[in-house]
Amino acid sequence: xxxxxxxxSHVSVSEGTPVLLRCNYSSSYSPxxxxxxxxxxxxxxxxxxxxxxxxxxxGINGFEAEFKKSETSFHLxxxxxxxxxxxxxxxxxxxxxxxxxxxxxxxxxxxxx
Amino acid sequence: xxxxxQTPRYLIKTRGQQVTLSCSPISGHRxxxxxxxxxxxxxxxxxxxxxxxxxxxxxxxxxxxxxxxxNSRSEMNVSTLELGDSALYLCASSLDVHxxxxxxxxxxxxxxxxxxxx
Numbered sequence: 001x002x003x004x005x006x007x008x009s010h011v012s013v014s015e016g017t018p019v020l021l022r023c024n025y026s027s028s029y030s031p032x033x034x035x036x037x038x039x040x041x042x043x044x045x046x047x048x049x050x051x052x053x054x055x056x057x058x059g060i061n062g063f064e065a066e067f068k069k070s071e072t073s074f075h076l077x078x079x080x081x082x083x084x085x086x087x088x089x090x091x092x093x094x095x096x097x098x099x100x101x102x103x104x105x106x107x108x109x110x111x112x113x
Numbered sequence: 114x115x116x117x118x119q120t121p122r123y124l125i126k127t128r129g130q131q132v133t134l135s136c137s138p139i140s141g142h143r144x145x146x147x148x149x150x151x152x153x154x155x156x157x158x159x160x161x162x163x164x165x166x167x168x169x170x171x172x173x174x175x176x177x178x179x180x181x182x183x184n185s186r187s188e189m190n191v192s193t194l195e196l197g198d199s200a201l202y203l204c205a206s207s208l209d210v211h212x213x214x215x216x217x218x219x220x221x222x223x224x225x226x227x228x229x230x231x
Contacts, residue, residue: 043117043203043222090156100146100169101220103156 002027002095004074006104014112019063019078021107023091026072033074034092034101035065044090050074061085086111115140117206117223125229131192134226138185138206144168145187146220147179150201159202162187194230201225 007022025031035047048059055067061084065076076089091104118137126132138145146161146169158171162181179189185206191198205220 041224043224044205044220045222046219049219100158100161100171102158103148105155 002031002093002102004033004091004093004102004104006089006091006107008107009105010108010110012110012112013081015083016080019076019081019085019109021076021089021091021109023074023076023104024072025074025091025093027093027095032094033065033067035059035063035074035076036090036092036103037087038090038106039087047076047089081109081111083111083113085109117204117221119202119204119223119226121226122224123227123229125231126194127231128194128196130194131190132194132228133188133190134202134204134228136187136189136204136206136223138187138204139208139221142206142208142221143185144207145181145185146205146207147187147189148203148205149173150203150225151199156203159189191228196230199228199230201227 003026005024013019030052033050036044037047038044047063048057048065050057050067058064063078065074067074088106088108090106093102095102120135136145144163147159148156149159150156159173160167160179161169165181176192181187203222203225205222207220
């Protein structure tokens, strides 16, 4: 069965410093992986997706993620945090017999001025 | 292009009542899926509709049901409400779900309907 584990429930960084949000996955085959972001009182927005093409995936707002099969990881990074990045981030894998999305528990990112 | 619209945005019900939530997908999107978001359980998949047919269902009791109309608008209903049904219910639409038989994963979410059960 497919699953994702987000290793941190809360990450706090200072504005201008790098962001690292960690996600490990479990899959019996080559997975399709995604990162979604949810700003307060808003719906979720797709940040980026990995579908077995390039292992380094670039997304919106300067975020990128690297698929590492040997480590079963798909960590999200950004070189320099901005105040507007404060939100909750979800690592997602496609799973199940019909391919529904399976969400991680989420990582809340706080950005200090 | 208008995004996914969910109504109502907020509602309060009491135990035992029933509730109907509505979702209008992005124009041209034929797939609509529903998710329940709670602080304890996170985001959990409820069901997905494509061309008026339920194609996938999560692990929720039969009190949770849904349907999709010919214009792709969708409703979900929860009957005999329980305190634990308090949650943010999110609807998402997609153009190409099940493209070539597989979910592309690119969903567009509404802002949700926040249900409080007293």
